Amino acid sequence: MTMLAVKDIDVYYGNIQALKGVTVTVEEGEIVTLIGANGAGKSTLLKTLSGLLKPKSGSIEFLGNSIAGKPAQGIVKSGISHVPEGRRVFANLTVEENLELGAFLRKDKKGIEADMKKVYDTFPRLLERRKQMSGTLSGGEQQMLAMGRAIMAKPKLLLLDEPSMGLAPLMVKTIFEVVKDINEQGTTILLVEQNANMALSVASRGYVIETGKVVLSGSADELQSSEEVRKAYLGGH
Amino acid sequence: MEIIQQILNGISVGSIYALIALGYTMVYGIIKLINFAHGDVFMLGAFIGFYAITQFQMNFFVALIFSMAITALIGVLIERIAYKRLRNATRIAALITAIGVSLLIEYGFIYIRGAQPEAYPDVFGRQSVSLFGATIDMKAVLILSVSVILMLLLQFIVHKTKTGKAMRAVSHDTEAAKLMGINVDNTISATFAIGSALAGAAGVIFGLYYTKIDPLMGVIPGLKAFVAAVLGGIGIIPGAMVGGLILGLVETFVSAIGFSLWRDAAAFIILILILIFRPSGIFGKNSREKV
Ligand SMILES: Nc1ncnc2c1ncn2[C@@H]1O[C@H](COP(=O)(O)OP(=O)(O)O)[C@@H](O)[C@H]1O
Numbered sequence: 220m221t222m223l224a225v226k227d228i229d230v231y232y233g234n235i236q237a238l239k240g241v242t243v244t245v246e247e248g249e250i251v252t253l254i255g256a257n258g259a260g261k262s263t264l265l266k267t268l269s270g271l272l273k274p275k276s277g278s279i280e281f282l283g284n285s286i287a288g289k290p291a292q293g294i295v296k297s298g299i300s301h302v303p304e305g306r307r308v309f310a311n312l313t314v315e316e317n318l319e320l321g322a323f324l325r326k327d328k329k330g331i332e333a334d335m336k337k338v339y340d341t342f343p344r345l346l347e348r349r350k351q352m353s354g355t356l357s358g359g360e361q362q363m364l365a366m367g368r369a370i371m372a373k374p375k376l377l378l379l380d381e382p383s384m385g386l387a388p389l390m391v392k393t394i395f396e397v398v399k400d401i402n403e404q405g406t407t408i409l410l411v412e413q414n415a416n417m418a419l420s421v422a423s424r425g426y427v428i429e430t431g432k433v434v435l436s437g438s439a440d441e442l443q444s445s446e447e448v449r450k451a452y453l454g455g456h
Numbered sequence: 457m458e459i460i461q462q463i464l465n466g467i468s469v470g471s472i473y474a475l476i477a478l479g480y481t482m483v484y485g486i487i488k489l490i491n492f493a494h495g496d497v498f499m500l501g502a503f504i505g506f507y508a509i510t511q512f513q514m515n516f517f518v519a520l521i522f523s524m525a526i527t528a529l530i531g532v533l534i535e536r537i538a539y540k541r542l543r544n545a546t547r548i549a550a551l552i553t554a555i556g557v558s559l560l561i562e563y564g565f566i567y568i569r570g571a572q573p574e575a576y577p578d579v580f581g582r583q584s585v586s587l588f589g590a591t592i593d594m595k596a597v598l599i600l601s602v603s604v605i606l607m608l609l610l611q612f613i614v615h616k617t618k619t620g621k622a623m624r625a626v627s628h629d630t631e632a633a634k635l636m637g638i639n640v641d642n643t644i645s646a647t648f649a650i651g652s653a654l655a656g657a658a659g660v661i662f663g664l665y666y667t668k669i670d671p672l673m674g675v676i677p678g679l680k681a682f683v684a685a686v687l688g689g690i691g692i693i694p695g696a697m698v699g700g701l702i703l704g705l706v707e708t709f710v711s712a713i714g715f716s717l718w719r720d721a722a723a724f725i726i727l728i729l730i731l732i733f734r735p736s737g738i739f740g741k742n743s744r745e746k747v
């Protein structure tokens with residue numbers, strides 16, 4: 220079943236067009252990756268999906284309902300959580316308070332508690348640091364917190380924007396294992412990465428974006444063996 | 457025990473400044489605006505309390521809460537009508553608007569009711585209590601208790617409630633707060649409501665303490681509370697409390713040692729000194745308690 224259907228959207232920053240007729244679909248249960256160079260428009264697409272930006276034209280359907288131009292609050296409620304580029308944890312709040320805010324729209328106290336426990340099981344580091352101001356966490360820990368915070372909303376679709384950015388290789392591995400885990404537990408994932416190797420190793424399908432346009436799409440295997448992708452994003456081997 | 461009495465006076469005045477400064481600092485923390493109309497909300501609070509007691513025969517404490525409720529509403533209206541559309545405008549545009557709102561409230565109020573002052577009802581008379589041999593005016597005790605209770609309540613709201621957490625989140629990163637499903641408009645309104653209610657309470661206890669109120673009474677205390685907020689570190693809640701108390705104590709001592717004419721100048725000398733030597737205020741940049 221199609222979870223997300225983005226059709227032919229145009230997105231602008233003022234007069235500058237950042238996305239040009241982008242079409243992307245995500246099926247339920249998948250991990251789909253968007254790869255592309257810096258400035259290609261990957262973050263812009265995620266921000267449009269989560270309601271931070273509004274498309275000028277085109278349509279976005281999530282589980283059959285149009286969400287294009289809806290406010291962010293409504294989109295979170297309908298089941299999309301966005302882990303933004305650069306983590307953006309609330310540095311002035313504790314780890315636990317950050318997680319609580321992830322569940323801001325939920326009313327089921329029991330469920331929230333259970334999910335908090337699940338997040339701590341997934342990221343034991345966060346449990347150790349739960350009373351600590353999140354601004355004092357390391358980059359990897361902040362990434363864990365940002366992901367944990369998004370999971371607290373109990374999303375059906377998780378948008379991840381460059382989770383591996385700036386992290387040590389070992390931490391990147393941990394994060395990608397968690398991404399797979401989250402997916403196996405039933406959350407569909409749209410993963411933006413510059414680390415194309417890693418991304419294609421966990422994803423089932425992918426899209427390549429260049430200067431605001433989708434230039435290539437296909438299964439992860441197809442993309443991995445494509446000459447263009449190898450040259451541009453996989454270091455050319 | 458002259459000194460204890462002076463300290464108590466200083467703390468009383470200081471807690472009035474602190475209550476006003478909190479609103480400045482909370483609003484600055486969340487939308488980076490120096491709300492120059494804040495001193496006028498304080499003035500309106502004093503008058504609402506005055507009318508509540510004299511016209512509606514309300515008990516002092518009921519009048520205090522009534523005034524807080526109305527000033528909270530006024531604060532929200534000011535934000536929704538005047539400031540909201542300027543969220544993405546330049547800071548200077550917002551600042552000029554705030555000054556405009558301030559003048560509008562002051563002279564609009566004078567236009568409606570005239571500029572004459574009012575004598576605040578002396579609801580507690582000359583009651584006093586004695587402490588360590590000093591006779592302490594009942595009013596000072598009352599001001600102190602009200603301020604402490606309100607500040608504790610504020611700490612509770614900011615740290616323990618959902619709204620408080622949302623306020624801190626929005627002040628740190630509005631966009632990330634939206635991704636949590638936080639309604640940013642409502643959170644900003646809540647901040648204005650709380651800050652204005654504290655100013656309203658400050659207005660009522662100011663009336664009780666100084667016994668005279670008038671439509672321009674918000675100007676000087678407003679400026680001083682702004683100094684207190686900057687002194688503590690603008691945007692930092694405990695900073696506003698500490699800054700207010702320091703300012704009250706300094707002023708009282710400047711008067712007590714015979715320089716009462718310099719009392720008002722003290723605040724501005726402090727402002728100049730902080731801006732030169734420590735522009736980020738006592739609690740400085742690294743503090744985490746931003747709202
Ligand atoms: N806030 C903004 N204002 C104006 N232009 C922007 C803004 N954010 C991104 N852009 C531009 O939009 C294009 C796409 O950016 P982005 O989506 O962040 O790329 P990516 O995430 O793929 O690196 C870039 O050319 C970038 O300069």
Ligand SMILES: [Mg+2]
Pocket residue numbers: 258261262263304380
């Ligand atoms: Mg990006």
